[in-house]
Amino acid sequence: MSTRDDLIEATRELMWERGYGATSPREILAASGAGKGSMYHHFPSKEALAQAALARNSDQMQAEVEQAFTLDGDALTQIRAYLTEHREALKGCQFGRLVQEPEVIEAETLRSSVGDMFAWIRAQLVVVISRGIASGELRADLDPTRTAAAIAATLQGAYVLARAAQDSSVFDDAVEGTLALLEAARA
Amino acid sequence: MSTRDDLIEATRELMWERGYGATSPREILAASGAGKGSMYHHFPSKEALAQAALARNSDQMQAEVEQAFTLDGDALTQIRAYLTEHREALKGCQFGRLVQEPEVIEAETLRSSVGDMFAWIRAQLVVVISRGIASGELRADLDPTRTAAAIAATLQGAYVLARAAQDSSVFDDAVEGTLALLEAARA
DNA sequence: GTCTATACTTGGATAGAC
């Protein structure tokens, strides 16, 4: 499409591969075919461009996650679907990785985009868990907020462990381990 | 102590704050008081210096974790101690953060140090969980390997979520959520 | 809107004197 769009797409892909700090204008220009002049015409800074790319990634991620949470079935079915949606374990989570970078934490606009994304996911999980408790599927003494945080954390941590080990079976172990604990918490 | 030691200490602290890629020789020299000549006399490269610093961090971490796992008490007591040991949630895990950097993944010597560290922790957890099962504390149908991965992942993911939210209560929620699930899995 | 040229800083590392 437009040059502006090409820039955003190239940045999306590069940030997904390399994170924010390690993605340079140079690479973005090479990947998009745009020139330096164009880039700084459309965006005032690398950060602004990254922000645009991140927003687009965010929309896409929310659409994917929503699929799992609107599936027919009980709470554990939806949670299982969320945790086992297609993931490239060794690549890590595009959002989780960003937030480990000091540069991203310092760029408040970037950090809060990621924060909002995760907050939204946890909120979805709270709904699913609360429904599971209300329907008598899950134990009434589960705290939905804490349980939701635990589930979301499992996924993020599974990426970290799998990358450290360079072995995606560690990712699967963590996910299955948490799902088994949830099974144990059935009412 | 020695200049060599000062370099390692400075690198340790900086990597803990900024990660690997974002820690420059410049900063290391400023923090350690050493000169460029000294640095490249003692270490052939930034990577070699980082490796030395990482090894030291690793030893320290193992010592801390060992305390939790040698505590008097049942399995859940030890696991709780491990998960609630003093953590600066918003800073993230010094090891987990490293492994999100492409540069670290590419530097095999660094990556495998982190990998070994986590593998060791998971192995400790497997022992604790297996003991809990054997003693009748935990349900016999728990898979120790998967459960261990889930617990280790909770911690790493809790850091990620807390940093994204810039709110350490998310960290606590995730940890407590997982501990509650483990309580539900008592025999 | 886009291009080329330019600017200035930092990163990572080497050379050679002391």
Add this chain to the structure above:
DNA sequence: GTCTATCCAAGTATAGAC
């Protein structure tokens, strides 16, 4: 062992012509 000087590539951004 340590210092200073130097090197070259890359990062991020601006200027000004077209």
